[in-house]
Amino acid sequence: MLKVMDSAVPIACWSCSIGHNDSTLFCPHCSKIQPPPGGDYFSVFGLEPRLNLDLTALEHEFHRLSRKVHPDRFARAEENERQWSLADTALLNDAYRTLKEPLHRTEYLLKLEGAEIGDEFAGTNGKDPGRAPADLLEEVFELNMQLEEMRMARKTGEADPELQAGLEQAKRKFDVLLEEVDHDLHTEWNKWDEGDAAARKKAEKAMVDLLHRRRYLSNLVRDVTETLGA
């Protein structure tokens, strides 16, 4: 599907009064800074929504736009231009921060497409791990037992090399599973980027499930790492 990037009704530039589309930080006619455009994060960089991004090009564009729009460039400008520079730069920074991170980017695009994914997928402070993926129930159960034993052993000050080795092995296993999820996500990215509307809907659903699984796995790995390192 195509995002509507150019609004049907052009917005008049505050400075030169010539109409322009609403997804630009600067007036294409007089180059004056404009209030924050209404488009999505991709449009800030002049991009269509997509999941495979050239990160070097993205960084380059981020730097180029920063040079033009940053409040440092407007320190002695009029109040309205200073405010827009602040708001535009916040938008630019928020957009760059979201798009350069693969998981944040995926999550953002899914939300943009209206997928129901809840909050804090890629975030680090999601405390509710949610339900365990069905195929992992048995292993997760066993792992949680081991973690509990390990914590008890720590408390009493006993070293249990066998338990330690078991946890390290489990961590390696879950690390591999995480890598698999990332690989599968990449495959879905390609399907979404290349596919038609129906293929995209299918890929979106797959990605929502993969993000769930990924969050669950990374919480587990974090727990194991913390317990091992305690």
Place this chain on the structure above:
Amino acid sequence: MAEGRVVGIDLGTTNSLVAYMQGDAPVVIPGVDGSNLVPSVVALDPIPAGGGRPTVTVGNSARKSLIETPERVIYSVKRLMGRGLEEIHDELKMFPFRLAGDMEAGEVPRISLGELKFTPSEISAYILRQLKRNAERFFGAPVTQAVITVPAYFNDAQRQATKDAGRMAGLEVLRLVNEPTAAALAYGLDRANVGTIAVYDMGGGTFDISILKLRDGIFEVQSTNGDTHLGGDDIDNLLLTIALDEIHSEHGVDLRGHPGAVQALRKAAIDAKISLSTEAAAHFDIELPNGDRYQREIPRSVFELLIEPVLERTVSPCKQALADAGLTPEQIDEVVLVGGSTRIPAVRQLVDELFHLGARGKKPHIELNPDEVVALGAAVQADILAGASKATGEMLLLDVTPLSLGIEALGGTVARIIQRNSTIPASATEHFTTGVDGQTNVAIHVLQGERELAADCRSLARFDLKGIPPMSAGLPRIEVKFLIDADGILKVSAREQRSGKAAKIEVKPTYGLTDEQVESMILDSFDHAEEDFARRLLIEARNEAETILSAVERAPENPTWKLLTGEEQGAIGSARDQLSAVKLGEDVGAIRNATLALDQATRRFAELMMDAAVAGAIRGKTMETAGKELGDEVTAPHPMATAEFK
């Protein structure tokens, strides 16, 4: 645009500096005594007999009052900036801050200075005003805009307090810049740098670590961490505590109740610390009030053992910053050392180990004076903001917020809305609703910090979304936008979306001054009167001349005078005559030069008097005699003049 120069200011815990861009190189502007460093010390002069407005002295001339009249002097006030009453207890144990007695919880702490009380922002404003005047004297033109540096790890309240201080001093603060980032700008100016650098900044009272990527003139901060209460002061306090304890136990003399003696001992401790950076051992040899001598040798090895716990506290911020940037020590191309405390060999050793420098055949950067590099960087940023400069036209600084921003959620947990190390300006939009039918207010508690529970984070502000149209519970949809600006300061705006009404928001900072309070504390409007600027410069120059002349008139009465050679006495005499001849003329430059010449001629005399006063204070000489001997001239001793206790 007909604006004046923008200066860069390093408002430090121990020393403050002002710098500007001279052509394509930043330069520090010296004060009236020729010194680049203005000690961050503020003294309230005795109120003239018969009343009248009290005057405030800043810098070297305020330092000597530390020993004479410690109850009228304050230093290291940066440690109190933006902090609440209940946060400053630890500081009060180690610093002679005297809190006003009549304060209520939630109020900005006020410090007693003689008969008057001041907020930390007001004290800082006096320091800033002195720097502003130094710059105006140097340019011969008004200075109204500045960039001020702050520790990278300063929180919102500490930043706001610094900005308030600028406003009180009559300065428009165009930008707050993080100190380590400023240092990187100063270093990055003269070389086409591409790479990743770490700035290790240990000053008098604060520690910061920042990791930056440099590329095509863009300085992009990757991560920052630190401790706003860790620095050289802590090392001084360790030495001071040992000396006080030993004097008490070995000689039965408790000096803790004698502020003047403690200050003199503190000066000896600082001298010892400084000498230990180059010498194998330092010596305390101090005569006590009961005639005993406190003699103590501190070998460098003992000193290093002593300060190890202080230095160790810098390790975990460094490791966290590396982890947040996703880098290993080997991926750091350059390390820059900033702040006076990085002169300590043990600190350099630690940095070497942290970043595996020696192992990779690298050395940390110390080419720029660690006391001046932050001010120089502030001048570079000032030049960037002033715009249209060849030297800095291609440079841009992209800094980050050091702490995560969150909102208190149900159960006292924190929902993070902007993660730490996000490039600023940064924003987040959150939606709120009501829990009760017809509810028209929603309270929001904003916090800063990394902990999971609201109680463990720094409370930034509690505010009410007011004027929500009465609707059924859960129906209003209030959009609140949180924006951290380029100074690292939070701005909040809100609107109710269903009714389209812009909800009126009242933002009440948990700590900090209101706009009206800041307004009422603006130092003096005289500073804004640009039309009589030339006149004011002349008056100030004449006042300085008068002050030094009257001090020199009384000099021969001082026993120290006899310690000068005939040649030195003669030089003072002719410099005095020269100044007397020009002081009533209209030539500001001539008066100033003659004042400076007299100041130079009397420098050794001032140092001798300072030493005598320090020794006198330790011996328990009365303040009155010490004060009489010191006089009140502007010929102040160098901040770190070595004291000899004979």
